[in-house]
Amino acid sequence: MEKFKEMKLFLEELNELLQHLFQCGFSSVPETLLMQMKKISEEAKDYGLFFAAEEMKALFETLEESRHQFQTSFEEPSKRYATLVQYARIAEKQLELLYARELCHESDSASGESIS
């Protein structure tokens, strides 16, 4: 159960970061958020989420590069970003299903605790 919770926390963190990115926009990503992206990309690898790690790394690199350019096309980052949002959502759903199944299986003995 601890593993589920840890993974859930990581996915929440990933989602939060994607939301922050949506709030500030690709054209004005603060330095701290960029650093966070780099960190999350590395952490994703540790959790076995290799696709998320690669996409986040590529997104980080493009956005960091764009900070030093006057004109940048955000087509590629938009696609990566949208894919990452969808990926995180599917991962969360799968995790929730696995957790609920596990919880239900174990509930003969344990009193029903929630993933959140």
Added chain:
Amino acid sequence: MQGLDYLKAIEEEYLIGLTNKGTVKRAIKDLEKTEIQWEKTEKGMLLKMEDIECQLVWPLGESTCSCPSRNICKHIILGVLFLKEQFLGKEEEKQEEKTEILPLGKEAFPSISEYPISKLSRILGVKRYKQIANQLLKGTFPGITQAPSVVTVIFEKEEITVKLLEPMEHSACSCHKKDICIHKAEAILSCQVFWGCVTKEILEETKAEAEAIDYEELHRVANSFQNFLMECFTIGLARSSPFVPESMERLSILAHNAGLADFERNFRELAEEYLTYFKRNVTFSPAQLMKKLTDVFLKSKKLSLVNTKEALSEIAGEFKSSYEETDTMHLLAFGSRNFNSKSGYEGTIVYLLEIKKMEWFTFTKAKPTFYEEEKGRRAGNSAYASSPFGLFCPFSEFSRKEFLLYHPRVNRNNRISSSEKSRGELLGDSSLRKYDLSKFWYDDFYEIFDRCLAKGQEEEQERLIFVEADRMEESVYNEKTQTYSLPLYDKKNRKLVISVRFSKEEKPVIQTLERMEKEREEKQSNSIPIFLGIVFLKEGQLSLYPIEMWKDGDYI
């Protein structure tokens, strides 16, 4: 044609087409007692009667009158009848002797026979044009009757009568649309094929042209969707312009015109989301908006690459689901729920179980609220409305009835259409005891995962189940999330939570559940109701949205 020739061609049917039967009858009646003076003018004829002046011109539809009426009035008709009597009275007598036949067919109606087929296909739209073209190719024509000045086309199935006049602008349809409506277009096309102005080859050719999808145009539309969404991502939510909802509305219209039904819905929903953001509404969720924006972006990306009809219909959806007639259904209505969607519809969904196939179906009664003012009139209470399919019971009772449905029309999502052809035969109240419902009956909650959730089932019908619990705990209302939760347990102590989030539509659901709990407590009863609901996961917890409850086999 000269004025006299026009007068010759004008007959009662034509005048009725221009105005209506009542006006013509009144004019005929008034003809005897009205004194009319006339004089020839450059335009046509000037008629004076009492204090009214009528300027008759040819074609007659352009005539004017000094009375307040803005359409063809009684005075104009009176004038025409008067002139006919004055100038043609004697000639008609002669004609009767000669029995001269006035030209019939395409020669008498040049503006109908020469009406461009491309315009007709545009008015009818691809689907309708295809339908009528197929019918005409098979040789199935609507009822066409010709008189010297009017062609009457009757569409029996739709109970529509079209009167085509010369010139075309004055043609009339029983749907009362002034412009060229779909019925007029169908009537014109039928006449053109009937008269041989449009050959079968031309019809086949234009049918293929109408069916052809302009992928270049679609890709262009997809690119404009993508560019706008990219701009949203680039600028960021915090610096979004307050005009974003308007732009989304514009894009939804663009989607509508391109025949992209799902995109139209999506952009309308996005506009609503942005509005809640700008209004600082508590219901706004940035995560939800982010999810929707990215979904639409990825879909637009797919649209920009689409090149087959099948792929397009998967991405774009359809405006009106195509319903197909199936065999007679034996249905048990097991409850309903009200909804109010952000895409601008509100209504009731009734859940029906087909006993022979053991499959869930839904019937939706909805009305659009999109065009209504925010604080304006609301949709009426549908509970007192009559049931569909001619069933003799109010709509509020329809969701608890057992009936046979003849000529049902169903779409691919198991939705039943309220087609007038489908007729129902009431068999009584639906009951849990009468049939074997084990396929949807769960008293072991672990089984729910494999059958209803493992494959990521998204359709409600796939997650509709009856739940029989072993015990029940006291409900909790979470003030923060505004959610009512009622925990249920099976024999192996596995938990399933009845979960309802408070809203205007859900208030009665929560009240019913609370009342049930109170009654149980008062009577110190241990019996637990059977629930019918839609199962889902919420924060890792198996949950159920309740639709109906039964206690000792009776509805609560």
